[in-house]
Amino acid sequence: MIYHLDSENLTSKVFWLCNLRWFAVVGILLSTLITMLFLNLHINFLVLFLIAGFLFLSNIIYIFFLHPFLSKGDKSSLIKVRNSINIQIFSDFIFLTLLLHYSGGIENPFIIFYIFHMIISSILLSRKWTYIHTTIGILLFTSLALSEYLGIIPHYSINKYISSLIQNDPHYLFSALLIFIVTSYLVVYITSSLAARLRIVEQKLKAANSDLMEKDQIKNEYVIRVTHDIKGHIAAIKSNLEVVNKQLVAPVDSQNLTFIEKAYNRTQKLNEFIYDLLTLTNMRLNNKFDKQPFDILKVLTSVVNSNKLFADSKHISYTKEFNITNPQYSGIESSIEEVINNLVQNAIKYTPENGSVSLQASSDENEFTILVSDTGYGIPESDLPFIFDEFFRASNIKFSIKDGTGLGLSLVKAIVERHKGTISAESVVGEGSKFVVHLPHLSP
Numbered sequence: 001m002i003y004h005l006d007s008e009n010l011t012s013k014v015f016w017l018c019n020l021r022w023f024a025v026v027g028i029l030l031s032t033l034i035t036m037l038f039l040n041l042h043i044n045f046l047v048l049f050l051i052a053g054f055l056f057l058s059n060i061i062y063i064f065f066l067h068p069f070l071s072k073g074d075k076s077s078l079i080k081v082r083n084s085i086n087i088q089i090f091s092d093f094i095f096l097t098l099l100l101h102y103s104g105g106i107e108n109p110f111i112i113f114y115i116f117h118m119i120i121s122s123i124l125l126s127r128k129w130t131y132i133h134t135t136i137g138i139l140l141f142t143s144l145a146l147s148e149y150l151g152i153i154p155h156y157s158i159n160k161y162i163s164s165l166i167q168n169d170p171h172y173l174f175s176a177l178l179i180f181i182v183t184s185y186l187v188v189y190i191t192s193s194l195a196a197r198l199r200i201v202e203q204k205l206k207a208a209n210s211d212l213m214e215k216d217q218i219k220n221e222y223v224i225r226v227t228h229d230i231k232g233h234i235a236a237i238k239s240n241l242e243v244v245n246k247q248l249v250a251p252v253d254s255q256n257l258t259f260i261e262k263a264y265n266r267t268q269k270l271n272e273f274i275y276d277l278l279t280l281t282n283m284r285l286n287n288k289f290d291k292q293p294f295d296i297l298k299v300l301t302s303v304v305n306s307n308k309l310f311a312d313s314k315h316i317s318y319t320k321e322f323n324i325t326n327p328q329y330s331g332i333e334s335s336i337e338e339v340i341n342n343l344v345q346n347a348i349k350y351t352p353e354n355g356s357v358s359l360q361a362s363s364d365e366n367e368f369t370i371l372v373s374d375t376g377y378g379i380p381e382s383d384l385p386f387i388f389d390e391f392f393r394a395s396n397i398k399f400s401i402k403d404g405t406g407l408g409l410s411l412v413k414a415i416v417e418r419h420k421g422t423i424s425a426e427s428v429v430g431e432g433s434k435f436v437v438h439l440p441h442l443s444p
Contacts, residue, residue: 013124014066014081017088020120021059024092028052028099043156047102055095062088089121089133097140104158106145106166106176114141114180115187122191134188138181149173230274238267273407291419291442296336296368297327300361303340311348317356318348324363330442335415342408343372343435350397351376351432367421370437379427387425388413396429 032048035041066081096117100108114137121133148155149166157163166173241264244252252260304320311318329336340359347357351374360371379387379394386392391406416423420440427433 014085017085017120017124018059018063021055021062021088021092025052025056025059028055041158043104043158044102048099051095051099051102058091058095085124086129086133089117089124090136092117093133093137093140097144100141101144101148101153102156105148105155106173107157107159107162111141111180114138115184118184118188119191122188122195127192127196130188130192131185134184138184141180142177145173145177234267234271234274238264238271241267291331292333293328293330294333294336295327296329296361297322297324299333299337300340300359300370303337303344304359306341307344307348310345311357314348314351314353314355316348316351316353319356319358321358321360322362324361324368326363329368329439331419331439332415336419336439339412339415339437340370340372342412343370343437346408347372347374347376347433347435350374355432365441367441368437368439370439371434373432373434375432378429378431379425379433380429381427384425384427388423 028048029052032045032052035043036045062084066084093114096113100106100111103110118130118134118137121130125133144153147153149170155163241260245257245260245264247257300320300322304318308318344357344359351357355375357374358372360373362369377394377397380396383392383394383396387394388409390410392409393406413423416437416439420442422438423435425433425435
């Protein structure tokens with residue numbers, strides 16, 4: 001039958017087949033209506049409309065029957081879904097045979113839809129069941145053509161020339177049937193072979209993807225272990241340097257103090273780098289998302305207050321504008337604060353003295369919007385697509401301002417996306433940058 005009991009794959013195939021059936025119903029109704037209005041054919045249009053109605057009804061029944069099993073995903077349910085596909089394809093052949101019988105039989109060019117269903121079988125089913133359904137389709141169509149030719153069932157002609165040819169020259173009928181049979185098996189052989197190869201490629205890609213994900217997880221775990229160990233040592237070094245730098249134990253001469261301050265500042269930056277790397281790796285490794293409701297206005301106010309001294313030290317005009325009707329947001333409060341704080345700190349850091357930085361926030365019934373803008377150095381247009389990549393720093397500042405880690409915006413983007421939001425950036429070199437964050441309301 002179907003090669004894999006893959007719940008997601010099987011579900012998509014089932015609904016794809018059901019969706020095709022909706023198109024078939026619409027196609028039958030439209031073609032019947034056009035034929036009835038514009039072509040002078042003596043066929044029973046009421047029966048064709050009834051067949052379309054029964055096909056519509058059967059599709060509803062299939063979907064209603066399949067829904068409970070699709071949601072379970074266990075092996076017995078998937079087998080039932082798999083078997084239902086066989087039933088659906090078989091019933092489609094029955095509907096097609098009835099439709100053709102009342103609309104010209106072998107004279108109807110829509111006999112090509114037998115081939116179409118055989119191709120569908122090749123895509124959905126194993127080679128064994130594809131050939132079984134193909135044989136069933138051939139037997140149904142051959143039985144229809146021969147029964148009409150022998151007068152066992154009535155023939156509803158739509159082309160008197162072909163009808164006369166069939167009646168007066170049986171060789172034509174048998175030649176047409178032979179061509180139909182050979183073509184059907186040939187098409188099925190080609191499509192089933194291609195489908196089998198594609199299934200093998202799909203299996204290999206899934207295995208390769210699974211292997212990559214496993215290796216990525218091992219890499220993340222390794223990074224966490226290593227950086228966690230390094231973090232402890234760096235914290236100890238930082239503490240010792242801080243004692244010496246503040247001259248808490250004994251005075252230090254000015255020449256040595258300069259070197260100690262440099263070592264202390266470098267250690268501080270290294271500590272920030274390790275923190276960012278640990279946080280980013282933990283987010284990728286840990287799939288938990290324990291969101292809680294909190295007041296986003298308080299977070300915004302906290303960020304404004306915590307960065308005021310930094311802005312004042314550079315004589316930067318630091319403004320805020322909040323237009324939030326309902327400040328309640330459901331998410332990870334510390335992570336959202338980190339997003340806003342990172343953007344504001346970057347804006348102040350990369351804005352020359354006497355510049356300006358603005359933090360704006362607004363809300364509507366769908367989302368929160370946060371805008372951080374500055375009159376800083378700006379980002380080259382060629383660098384903009386890469387600013388959220390890990391370890392990337394803009395080419396115009398990475399040598400002049402050396403205390404960045406290149407991880408801040410990667411962390412921001414990861415947090416925003418975890419909250420189902422988006423972040424974008426606009427910038428002009430020498431004029432400044434704008435970062436816009438959209439955070440949709442998440443259910444608590």
